[in-house]
Structures are given as C-alpha cells and as structure tokens.
Amino acid sequence: MQLYKKVEQFVVDAFTKAEKSTDVFHAQRTAYWITQLKPDADEALQIAGFAHDIERAFYGDWKKGSSDADALRKHQDMSAAEITKFLRAEHASEELIDRVSYLVAHHEEGGDVDQTVLCDADCLAYFEEKAVRNAKEKKQQGKNAEMIKKIDYVFSRIASSKAREIARPFYDEAMHILRD
Numbered sequence: 202m203q204l205y206k207k208v209e210q211f212v213v214d215a216f217t218k219a220e221k222s223t224d225v226f227h228a229q230r231t232a233y234w235i236t237q238l239k240p241d242a243d244e245a246l247q248i249a250g251f252a253h254d255i256e257r258a259f260y261g262d263w264k265k266g267s268s269d270a271d272a273l274r275k276h277q278d279m280s281a282a283e284i285t286k287f288l289r290a291e292h293a294s295e296e297l298i299d300r301v302s303y304l305v306a307h308h309e310e311g312g313d314v315d316q317t318v319l320c321d322a323d324c325l326a327y328f329e330e331k332a333v334r335n336a337k338e339k340k341q342q343g344k345n346a347e348m349i350k351k352i353d354y355v356f357s358r359i360a361s362s363k364a365r366e367i368a369r370p371f372y373d374e375a376m377h378i379l380r381d
C-alpha cells in the first residue's frame with residue numbers, strides 16, 4: 202500500500218477508536234483543501250495535512266479549542282511525535298519523516314510555503330465545518346465575545362488571499378449570528 206494511504210488508514214482508525222468522527226472529517230477536509238490550494242503538493246505535505254491533529258486521537262480534548270501559545274506548542278509537538286512514530290514503524294525515509302514532522306509542528310502558525318498551505322487548509326476546514334455550528338452553540342450559552350475572539354483568531358491565521366476568499370462567507374455568517 203502507498204504510504205499516504207497507510208497514513209489515512211492510521212488516522213481514520215485512531216480517531217474512530219477514540220470515537221472522534223468529527224476529527225476524521227476534519228482530517229479529510231484539511232487534505233482536500235491542500236489539493237485545492239496546492240494541486241502539486243508533495244507526499245510530505247499531503248501526509249502532514251491528514252495527520253496534523255493526530256494527538257487528539259490519543260490524548261483527547263485536553264486543549265479544548267484553546268489558542269493559548271503553550272497549549273498550541275504542545276499540541277503541535279505531540280502530533281508531530283505521533284506521526285513520526287508511525288512513519289518510523291513504516292520505515293519511511295528520514296528525509297520524509299523530518300519534513301512531515303516539521304510541517305505538523307508548525308501547522309497552527311504557518312511559516313514556509315508548505316507550512317502556510319497546511320495552516321490555511323486547516324483554517325478552511327475549520328470554517329466550513331465548525332465556525333457556524335460553534336457560533337450557534339456559543340450564542341446559546343451566552344459566550345458570544347469568546348467565540349468572536351476565536352473566529353477572528355482563526356481568520357487572522359489565513360495567509361493566502363485565495364483561502365481568505367473561500368473562508369469569508371463562513372466567517373461572515375458566523376459573525377452575523379454572534380453579533381445579531
């Protein structure tokens with residue numbers, strides 16, 4: 202089996218076992234947005250896209266959507282460590298492992314071209330699947346201000362104008378709900 206397919210299987214199985222089907226969907230959508238933002242994405246970027254949040258399958262929701270810098274650092278490092286372990290067991294090349302680990306370890310902030318594609322794809326997956334739903338939930342709980350901050354934070358992470366354009370309608374709808 203092709204390595205990417207094995208990674209897909211590993212991530213889907215891990216999240217399914219953890220009863221986190223929304224995370225399976227998030228991984229699939231992040232991978233999809235990578236193909237839209239960078240059609241010639243290499244294997245390392247594709248793998249990083251599918252596996253970027255893998256620690257959540259093993260350690261649960263300890264971070265609870267927090268954008269605290271220390272929590273994000275830990276989340277990225279833990280995910281990088283988990284996918285590294287898997288790729289080592291599959292005897293992937295050290296070069297590929299280093300690249301995947303480097304990408305996953307910076308997926309929340311972007312950086313070089315591929316890290317930024319991954320970060321933008323992650324944000325798009327968030328906007329299309331979670332922003333509006335979470336906005337409705339938080340509004341019911343009276344947590345509008347907290348959610349506005351979160352949505353602004355995720356939107357501010359998007360670097361490319363193409364990705365911002367795609368995210369904009371979801372951003373506007375969520376903000377409309379929260380400010381209504």
Ligand SMILES: [Fe+2]
Nearest residue numbers: 253254276309
């Ligand atoms: Fe993440």
Ligand SMILES: [Fe+2]
Nearest residue numbers: 227253254323
């Ligand atoms: Fe993510």
